[in-house]
Amino acid sequence: MKEIRTVDAVGQRLCHDITQIVRGVTKDARFRKGHVICEADVPVLLSLGKDHIYIWDADGSQLHEDEAADVLRALCQNAHMHATAPKEGKIELVADCDGVFQVDADRLNAVNEIEDMTIATLPQNMPVQKGRHLAGMRVTPLFIGKERMEEVKKVAGSEPLLRIRPYRKNLRVGVVTTGTEVFLGRIEDTFTPVLAAKLKAFGLAIAAHRLTDDVTEHTQAAIEELLACGMDIILCTGGMSVDPDDRTPAAIRAAGVDIVTYGAPVLPGAMFLLGYAEREGRQVTVMGLPGCVMFDKATIFDRILPRAIAGDAITRREIRHFGVGGLCMRCETCHYPVCGFAH
Template structure:
């Protein structure tokens, strides 16, 4: 850094905060370290007694924090988000739509491991709403080696660290199973819960069938809903290991492609995920979805609604963080449930 006359400082970058003290009114930085001095700033600087300033002296191979922050933004920002203005080497990313936040955790860790720069975010694989802050990036020192920022670009590669997957419009078919419901012995209290959850993500209910525990009847109901244009099928009931619970068999017979029957999540261990034709989700929902505040369905549904094709590995990874603590006051998603990292 170098010391220059304040009148000659236009276009230069301050190397320290400039504090303004007005008795009984304020004592705060009127200009922050890293501020680029403008013509309009000169009278203010002189009024606080700064006739000389320490400014950053441009060196070959060094970048100002704001220049470097733009590089962090470039490697971080994916589709459906926009950046805040750069300030003191910091840029934030804001969601432009509702959807699911996807994070390349390996790249995120690699960039943070370089030192003198950081990227912090909310958890991946969880819903975000338009206007939500999803990540913040910052360069730590006032100046940083250009070579170091080039390394950040190398480890990040061509694909951005963050993406938002917008929700797709889904036409949902619901198959309610159980002879007790089919014969009217009890009221169907499961379907209203499902309707509330899927419509929260913009889905529409295209059809609803009620079946007894006959697997052929359940198969026929699923096929009928598929013919009516449903592109997501939810089967409720009959998902335990009791001999007369035949819903998993029916789903398997229709799809021939069961990703997993069982998930390492409580509540929700008896969850079943399958795909018809390779990309149309058919799910078997255990009874806990009807009465528990949050279950495996709440972890999987947003990702399905965003068009993700989930694998068994995706479900296996839910084990870390997959235990709901049934808190007296539910704060989901602002809690540890489902927070297994961006993998």
Template sequence: MQEVRTKDAVGHVLCHDITQIVRGGVKDAVFRKGHVVREEDIPVLLSIGKEHLYVWEQVEGMLHENEAAEILREIAQGSHMRATLPKEGKIELIAEIPGLLKIDKERLHQLNALGELMIATIPSGMVVKEGDKLCGTRVIPLVIEEEKMLAAKALMGDKPLLELLPLKKVKYGVITTGSEVFKGRIKDTFTPVLVDKMAAFGCELKSHRILDDNHEEITSTIQEMLAEGVELVLCTGGMSVDPDDKTPLAIKNTGAEIVSYGAPVLPGAMFMLAYTKEQTPILGLPGCVMYAKKTIFDLVLPLLLAGIPVTKEWLASLGDGGLCQNCEVCHFPNCTFWKGV
């Protein structure tokens, strides 16, 4: 940092904010730290009493905060993201498409532990819209050793810290089970809920069947839907442990690999997930999905659409925070019930 006369400061980079106070309570920076002084700035600076300025002195081996921020941006930025222009050592990454954000949390922690630089993100696993902010990068000092930034880049390797995974708009099938619905005693109110939830992600209902509590018919119908090319099968009803609840047995008899029958989540404990050999998911959805605001289905669905395998280990991890508070005003996913990846 060096002191120069304001009249001689053109082309130099400010080391601090220049604040202007206006009568009536307005106090703000007229020029920000990192601003490159222009000829037209000189009268403004003189008018607020700045005869001398502290500017950045170019030193070999040192990077200005904005140059260093570009290195952080390169470390963080994956596909389907755009970067803002550097400002005061900060660059933000913005989603260019709707998708699910996946962050390498271990490497992110390693980077932030280095000191003097940081990347702050929204939570990994968050579903975002086009234009949503994903992260901000910042270099703490005005200047930082180039060697430190290059070491950070080498430590992080070539794979970006952030991935924005597109959400596939799948064609899905729904199998509604239960003699009470099959025989017309009650109306099917489950399928409309699923259609609404799936439509929010742009997914299309390809096939819907209402069946009696016959596990052989349920199994064969699942197989028929798979043969028709559905990319996700949702089975509703018959998911409890009552003797006449046949859906878990029907899913098992398709030959699909069972990931889990049951999950440490309320609402949603009686959830079932299986994958076919072709990795098509088959879900057994408990009745709570029909009436509760948010359930296990809302936690799992974005991962399935993003192509992230849902594992038994991940499902087991949901117990910590897996109790929905059933708030009068639902703030999901900005709540303790939401789970990332």
């Protein structure tokens, strides 16, 4: 790279983009890398504050910012995503399918700790749709030594830093609604329609529905029946608090479900239950949903459901670490998942 005066630059080729910012109008490259400067360009460049420009003077020891960004891109990119063309030294990755976005945070942080490296991503485990921008990456200087980027490769390791877990197709979801008052028709079941709407957002429908009273054995039998029917996900509503007649957790356990957690440091959603059952080589996700799922816009269920659809097993330790960011701010207009709740 060689610095020369702009007034002497006619006929020279730019080795970097030059950005023009007009507040409220545009922020884009006015001149692209590789542009050959003509007489008419000189006053424009001067108006952009460019009294000097840089032209390419390669010696083989450095990478241009676009080339360095592509090194970072290669460390991040995985299946189900594509890269944009470099623009002003930055490359972005875009989702090719709907799914759950995940980051190897420890390794990505190790890369960002290296001077001049920048990789910015969406939050961990965020549900994304096809076309969503996932991450952007660039280096700070216009040119950087090749040996620096080799160091970055060693720190990052051989596996991609990012991934999308695509949503599984044709899942069968079963619902068990508990409560003597609903079973006997004293009140209307208003919980199941909420679940149907949340599932519909992912292209799913309720495949089977069972209604039981508060007798533990009856709820257990309904869960076992849905397991035998080949459900992939089973959602149990009602009876999830600590009241003596709230017996759904006991019924789930009695049905042979391995309980990951009953309770979570998330509000709303503290009485949430998550477990798994093995049936014919399949792992069935079983959830006990507290009443808040019925009337709160965003709860722990909204955090867990996308990952269950993607087939991502969740550990007790992970859920016990949901506390930071686990308090919903109850905004007047809910923007979940574009917020800090449970991310």
